[in-house]
Amino acid sequence: MKAEESQQRLVLEIAAVDAELSRLEHRGKHLEEQQRLDAVQAEHRAAGDVLATVRIALEDLDGQVAKFEGEIDSVRKREDRDRGLLAGGTVDAKNVGEIQHELEALQRRQESLEDSLLEIMEHRERLQNDLSEQQGRIEAMHVDLVAATAARDEALVLIDQSRHDALSRREELVASAPSELVALYERQRAQGGVGAGRLQGRRCGACRIEIDRGELARISAAREDEVLRCPECSAILVRVRDFSE
Numbered sequence: 001m002k003a004e005e006s007q008q009r010l011v012l013e014i015a016a017v018d019a020e021l022s023r024l025e026h027r028g029k030h031l032e033e034q035q036r037l038d039a040v041q042a043e044h045r046a047a048g049d050v051l052a053t054v055r056i057a058l059e060d061l062d063g064q065v066a067k068f069e070g071e072i073d074s075v076r077k078r079e080d081r082d083r084g085l086l087a088g089g090t091v092d093a094k095n096v097g098e099i100q101h102e103l104e105a106l107q108r109r110q111e112s113l114e115d116s117l118l119e120i121m122e123h124r125e126r127l128q129n130d131l132s133e134q135q136g137r138i139e140a141m142h143v144d145l146v147a148a149t150a151a152r153d154e155a156l157v158l159i160d161q162s163r164h165d166a167l168s169r170r171e172e173l174v175a176s177a178p179s180e181l182v183a184l185y186e187r188q189r190a191q192g193g194v195g196a197g198r199l200q201g202r203r204c205g206a207c208r209i210e211i212d213r214g215e216l217a218r219i220s221a222a223r224e225d226e227v228l229r230c231p232e233c234s235a236i237l238v239r240v241r242d243f244s245e
Helices: 005-029 032-088 093-176 179-190 213-221
Strands: 196-200 236-238
Touching (some): 005 093, 005 179, 179 236
Parallel strands (some): 196 236
């Protein structure tokens, strides 16, 4: 196959664009901004789980508080009833002693219930402080979450724009290059290799392998418009001195 040096340069430019597209694809799949967002989301979910646990614990304590307050109220009502009986003077001497004994038991019961209620209320206060602290953490994390999401979205937009620009540039290059040369380049890429590379001294720019002296002599003797292939990787081997990849 024959192609002028300027035409062979085009496949090098196409190869450079394809390399850029591969880098963009890799960046899109391993986006640092996405990893940061994933980490913030995981922290946010973990904090939300802790918050839910604290809320459940508070609900359980509220139930216990209501139960103890109900029992204390019942004890007080019985005390009021017994004191009312004693004050009414309608209770005989035998029952007075029983009522007084019951009042003493009720007093001890009330004190016990109030002590237990105080412990629960103190525990509830600590949990309420934990709840407030956790809510503050989640609010701060939400700010980080919004920022991380915005950074990820911005990175994706830049990648998409770069990909669009690269594809547009590729279309221009393909349209300018000989179709037969482009077809050869695409067949080489379809086999999983680099389509084209520049001869750099004794090394192929596509596979980075040094070419032996015999093959190098054959390459050096070929006409400038001869389309050569790397003997190692079969990529189009372009002989130019001033091309920058």
